Amino acid sequence: MSKQTKQPSQQQIVQTEAPVAVATPSAQHAIVRSRNVKKIYVMGAEKVEALRGISLEICQGEYISIMGPSGSGKSTFFNMIGGLDKPSEGQVFIDEVDIAQLDAYELAWLRCRKIGYIFQTFNLIPVMSALENVTLPMIFGGMTTDEARDKGAALLAKVGLGTRLRHRPFELSGGQQQRVAIARSLANDPAIILADEPTGNLDLKTGTEIIEILKQMNKEMNVTIITATHDHKMLAASDRVIWIRDGRVEKIQNREDLKIEVGKIDGESL
Amino acid sequence: MTPTNTAERLLPGDRRRIGKQIVLPWSKSLEICIGSIRTRLGRSIVTLLGIVLAIAFLMSILTSQALIDNLRSQDNEHINLLLAQDAGVDVHDATSLDHKHQQDMWLLTLSMLVAFVGIVNSMLMSVTERFREIGTMKCLGALDAFIIRLFFIESTIQGVVGTLIGIPIGFLMTYLRNGVTFGFGTFHYGPLLGRTALNLTICLIVGTVLAIIAAWWPARVAARMQPVEAMRVEE
Structure with missing residues (x-):
């Protein structure tokens, strides 16, 4: 008897908590928010603090570069923003959702629909054609084969590979593979594109082209782009650069400040 | 279609909905596996060969038993003599027949185990690759x-194909060898056909099940891999 009375109320809860269509309020909507994020690795008796409390906000439509030497915690933080790792303390919100609260299904959904990934090593599925690579996330997302094919072809055309839909990854150059990866990352109209050293395996010219494409997608589709990089070309395209050192945010530079310093940074690195 | 990126909000309490929102249709899974x-x-053929050899051996032993049973049931003076000479079978000695049967089973078990370990090994390597x-x-x-399913489908395909290749090899080798020894005309083909159909079914089941069980552990290893692995740069 008690079960019968319970059922309707449960249904109501489900209904009220179902996703609600909300238009983007403004360009200032914080798509990623971290609050005092710490990550502690326990190695034997020793505790290593990879992140010592990072709080920052990234807005919808921003182009962000995360810089930092290796071992700075940059990768750890980057993976957390991408929903690939969970903080030991503090919270990471992606589109206002605390990722630590998500179970495996919800995380998979988040990765599929909200975040597009671009890798240093391109990571196309070798057994699939360019088009199949781009449509795979759409298939995961429940799109029909026909819809996915049309959208995939359009995305590949957009990155300048409209004539290479049937090519396998090994038949494409590095730059072309990365273009396919960009098209794939855009498959489900994500809110965020997470690019881990996207130009790291490319020559100067191809790298510049990839950055241009990313910047173009950022402007046209208002997709937030977050890159981890050592590449100074990347900085010039960024709205903000977040420098991480010893598990903390060392400084955050806006583009205006950057322009003055670009010469100096280049001078230092050369 | 929703116009904006943030149109769909992920809120707590959607678990069931979300589970169903991520899909991989069977047809697509099959396509990925065949690709x-x-x-x-190269790697597929190594796995396949393990199954082919195991099943060829199984079919060979089963067929050999079927052929000898077939000849024995005829109780022909001349054939009995040949059986004793060439196959070491004393038609009237039940215990020696039992003994030979047990030996066969022992060999079969061992060879299936070896094949099993081989498949597990080759699939584990393919996971780390x-x-x-x-x-x-x-x-x-x-x-x-999805990952588990992909590995199981791949293993099942290899199991079935390997078995289908192994069965005729095992059958033909044994049939031809015994045919030469005893004469192809001496067999009673009616009962032999029924027995071979039964053996064929046994081999199909054993081959497929073997491949599927062998995929279990590698598939779990693969499914447990973290998405962060994709970020690793070193080969």
Whole structure:
């Protein structure tokens, strides 16, 4: 008897908590928010603090570069923003959702629909054609084969590979593979594109082209782009650069400040 | 179609909905697996060979038993003599027949085990070879269940194909050898046909089940791989 009375109320809860269509309020909507994020690795008796409390906000439509030497915690933080790792303390919100609260299904959904990934090593599925690579996330997302094919072809055309839909990854150059990866990352109209050293395996010219494409997608589709990089070309395209050192945010530079310093940074690195 | 990126909000309490929102249709899974086998033909053939050999051996032993039973049931003076000379079978000694049967079973068990370990080994290597691919798939939203399913389908295909190749090899070798020894005309083909059909079914079941069980552990290893693996740079 008690079960019968319970059922309707449960249904109501489900209904009220179902996703609600909300238009983007403004360009200032914080798509990623971290609050005092710490990550502690326990190695034997020793505790290593990879992140010592990072709080920052990234807005919808921003182009962000995360810089930092290796071992700075940059990768750890980057993976957390991408929903690939969970903080030991503090919270990471992606589109206002605390990722630590998500179970495996919800995380998979988040990765599929909200975040597009671009890798240093391109990571196309070798057994699939360019088009199949781009449509795979759409298939995961429940799109029909026909819809996915049309959208995939359009995305590949957009990155300048409209004539290479049937090519396998090994038949494409590095730059072309990365273009396919960009098209794939855009498959489900994500809110965020997470690019881990996207130009790291490319020559100067191809790298510049990839950055241009990313910047173009950022402007046209208002997709937030977050890159981890050592590449100074990347900085010039960024709205903000977040420098991480010893598990903390060392400084955050806006583009205006950057322009003055670009010469100096280049001078230092050369 | 929703116009903006933030149109769909992920709120707590949607678990059931979300589980159903991430899908991988069977037809697509099959397509991926066939593509995967074709692209990594070398490794696939190694796995396949293990199954082919095991099943050829199984079919050979089963067929040999069927042929000898077939001849024995005829109780022909001349054939009995041949059986004693060439196959070491004393038609009237039940215990020696039992003993030979037990020996066969022991050999079969051992060879199936060896094949099993071989398949597990080769599939585990294929998992470690593909860590980046699996990690990437997970980054694209694949659930653990998808990865497990892909490995099981791949293994099942290899099991069935390997078995289908192994059966005729095992059968023909044994049939031809015994046919030469005893004469092809001496067999009673009516009962032999029924017995061979039964053996064929046994081999199909054993081969497929063997491949599927062997995939269990490697598939779990693959499914447990973290999406972060996709970020690893070193080969």
